[in-house]
Amino acid sequence: MRRWIMHVDMDAFFASVEQLDHPEYKGHPVIVGGLSSRGVVATASYEARKFGVHSAMPISRAKKLCPHGIYVYPNMARYKEISQIIHKVMEEFTPIIEPLSLDEAFLDVTGITHKFTGPKSLGRAIKDRVFEETGLIISAGLAPNKFLAKLASDLDKPDGLVVIPYGKECESLANLPIKRIWGVGPSTERRLKDGGFALIKDVQALSDEKPLVPYVGNQARRIWELARGIDERPVEPDRQIQSVGNEETYESDVEDPAVIDLELHYFANRVAKRLRKYGLMGHTVSIKVRYNDFKTVSRQKRLDSATDQERIIYDTSVLLWNKLMRERSNASQPNRHDAKAFSYNANDSASTENREMMGAAPLPQFDTSVLDMSLKPIRLLGVTVSGLSTEGIVQDDLFSIETGEKDEKLSTVLDSLASKFGEGAIMSGALWRRAQGDGGERRKRSELKAEIDLDNEE
Secondary structure (H helix, E strand, O other), rough: OOEEEEEEEOOOOHHHHHHOHHHOOOOOOOOEOOOOOOOOOOOOOHHHOOOOOOOOOOOHHHHOOOOOOEEEEEOOOHHHHHHHHHHHHOOOOOOOEEEEOOOOOEEEOOOOOOOOOOOHHHHHHHHHHHHHHHHOEEEEEEEOOHHHHHHHHHHOOOOEEEEEOOOOOOHHHHEEEHHOOOOOOOHHHHHHHOOOEHHHHHHHHHOOHHHHHHHHHHHHHHHHHHHHHOOOOOOOOOOOOOOEEEEEEEEEEOOHHHHHHHHHHHHHHHHHHHHHHOOOEEEEEEEEEEEOOEEEEEEEEEEEEEOHHHHHHHHHHHHHHHHHHHHHHHHHHHOOOOOOOOOOOOOOOOHHHHHHHOOOOOOOOOOOOOOOOOOOOEEEEEEEEEEEOOOOOOOOOOOOHHHHHHHHHHHHHHHHHHHHHOOOOOOOOOHHHHHHHHHHHHHHHHHHHHHHHHHHOO
């Protein structure tokens, strides 16, 4: 039996929902996103795209391109409501659904195309049902595999319906630019073009992947196979979340170490809560820093034991921050030798008093002494936990078992209170200071970003 995969993508989803709920917006450029000067476009309607506005663009840039546009703050609860309706429509056709975000999913429709006059007829039926239930338009692609289905859904937007039939895989791809291959971003595209591979047919002409190795390394085989339309990945209804993170682009550059400390507290709190919400624990903590010159750096640390605890995530983030700052300080002063070692065990969550009494190292502290220069202004900061699993591998530690159990019980109680009375019902001193520090505006922007990021996890 031939395998048929369908990729469904809502057209300009957030903006389309706003136009649906506000008929006066129809026919006008609608831009959904953060409305501060450093906000980012989440979605732009097709009317706005005609002016060059697109997702991930700074709002300030969008307003220059489209000053007469309608700028709307995201209503995530409403978008999730519509997304759930669309998901139920898809379940009428197949139970094998892999959601990618609120507005995007793969469907394995193998074995049901015979109920229609063909794959295109099936695609039309699903599009019609979504429109009946929501009044919204989707673009869809059907093909023998996930890569081709996703590509097909993007070829004729908006309101597209494209089928790539069996035996036409290479022909359908041949004249498309190399960047159309899944995973080929701007830097990979430049390297491939430098090697003479501007179109997908240039890769198809190769007998194997070896000529690609100098340009893309261990990605050569995957790119060579995708160029030929080969993709064996199954549709995964229970697709595992790969990472959980929070980040913030600031209205004004951040230079105060005390503010950065509060931000790391906040990110650790949000990430830990989301991990527990999904019943996940993570092995790797990473921080991301973007300076005001747009240079972006990151550092990560794998823990000995998986965690969903705020304190461990915060402590590790602090250690990574201190490491990054020492690296910067040493780079600016080549003759300086910093004797401080960087190491952290996830079980370092025992109380400082008990650890010091037993001769153990104290818990990490936010270290501002490592810099002999002023802090470089920061535009963006974030914390992410990856290496996720549903069960933590516990490594026993004399100091941590009792304290770890207390942390888990406390987290459970706090999560329950937040669920019942709201996020602001009870919070640590650090989170309270952050919420009050700028009238709560930074907190509101962060929570909006968290909701939009959550779109990619559900």
